[in-house]
Amino acid sequence: MAVPELIRIVSRDSPMALAQVERVRAELTAAHPGVRTEVVPVRTTGDKWLGDLSQVEGKGAFTKEVDAALLAGEADLAVHCVKDVPADRPLPAGTVFAAFLERDDVRDALVHPDGLTLDELPPGTRIGTSSVRRSAQLAATRPQLRCVPLRGNANRRLAKLAEGEVDALLLAAAGLERIGRADVISEVLSPDVMLPPVGAGVLALQCREGDTGLIEAAAALNHPDTHRETTAERMLLHVLQGHCNSPIAGLARVDRSGELSLRACVFTPDGKTRLNAHEWAGRLDPATLGTSVAVALLRQGAREVIDGIPH
Ligand SMILES: NCc1[nH]cc(CCC(=O)O)c1CC(=O)O
Numbered sequence: 001m002a003v004p005e006l007i008r009i010v011s012r013d014s015p016m017a018l019a020q021v022e023r024v025r026a027e028l029t030a031a032h033p034g035v036r037t038e039v040v041p042v043r044t045t046g047d048k049w050l051g052d053l054s055q056v057e058g059k060g061a062f063t064k065e066v067d068a069a070l071l072a073g074e075a076d077l078a079v080h081c082v083k084d085v086p087a088d089r090p091l092p093a094g095t096v097f098a099a100f101l102e103r104d105d106v107r108d109a110l111v112h113p114d115g116l117t118l119d120e121l122p123p124g125t126r127i128g129t130s131s132v133r134r135s136a137q138l139a140a141t142r143p144q145l146r147c148v149p150l151r152g153n154a155n156r157r158l159a160k161l162a163e164g165e166v167d168a169l170l171l172a173a174a175g176l177e178r179i180g181r182a183d184v185i186s187e188v189l190s191p192d193v194m195l196p197p198v199g200a201g202v203l204a205l206q207c208r209e210g211d212t213g214l215i216e217a218a219a220a221l222n223h224p225d226t227h228r229e230t231t232a233e234r235m236l237l238h239v240l241q242g243h244c245n246s247p248i249a250g251l252a253r254v255d256r257s258g259e260l261s262l263r264a265c266v267f268t269p270d271g272k273t274r275l276n277a278h279e280w281a282g283r284l285d286p287a288t289l290g291t292s293v294a295v296a297l298l299r300q301g302a303r304e305v306i307d308g309i310p311h
Pocket of ligand 1: 081082083084154170171172174175199200201202203
């Protein structure tokens with residue numbers, strides 16, 4: 001199957017998303033010299049609405065318009081942060097994942113103007129984050145800190161920090177690196193301190209189902225270990241069926257010997273309840289590992305925890 005001459009790439013129009021597209025273009029042209037790419041930026045509901053995401057459609061707020069452009073034939077390839085692609089439901093009908101790019105840093109980072117670390121923050125420090133996963137984990141271990149809702153893309157959050165709206169931020173290290181602002185990081189938090197979300201640091205390429213030439217071309221960018229990790233993590237979420245307000249964290253890792261493991265937690269928003277499961281795949285395929293870890297959490301009462309959180 002011939003590689004298409006022109007690949008039109010659709011993505012969110014935030015600085016981070018456009019940096020992601022540049023990486024994809026570079027990898028595509030390296031794999032297929034001579035291919036031309038074009039960028040089709042779209043603004044998503046999640047970019048326009050700066051209030052509580054659960055008041056709009058919540059899940060899919062960062063992907064809906066991108067998927068629509070792909071399905072309408074306005075572009076051929078969509079670039080998504082896997083973290084933003086709902087895992088509780090199938091991909092939009094007529095679309096498939098064609099590749100998962102090699103994973104970036106999965107960790108969250110603290111941004112503090114004076115370079116303080118988490119342990120050095122004074123009581124009452126206002127941490128800007130609208131992530132229930134981040135605030136639950138902080139509440140559990142650092143109840144003296146205060147999380148205040150803050151949305152908007154990373155650049156806008158950094159601007160709000162500079163204006164003094166909050167005292168510190170928690171953001172994905174990978175995102176800050178993509179926008180060239182890793183310099184503002186005061187501490188990168190280990191997954192033991194702040195377990196990342198499902199899909200952290202992974203970019204996915206999505207195509208129309210029947211577009212076999214392009215699907216094959218895009219598959220050259222697939223990173224097999226990232227694919228395994230992402231598959232396990234997304235199946236975990238699929239089985240757990242969380243909602244916008246349910247704090248869930250999950251991190252799969254392929255270790256040096258090639259073994260896949262998955263660690264996951266379900267929290268109450270106040271962080272007081274923390275269900276935890278960690279399993280190795282052994283002979284299980286990645287999706288079955290994801291299912292197994294989800295079932296381990298359900299046995300501990302994850303359904304009751306998730307459903308008990310207002311949404
Ligand atoms: N919801 C926005 C979003 N989606 C993906 C990332 C970070 C990069 C990644 O994990 O791929 C971010 C920003 C953030 O959480 O700080």
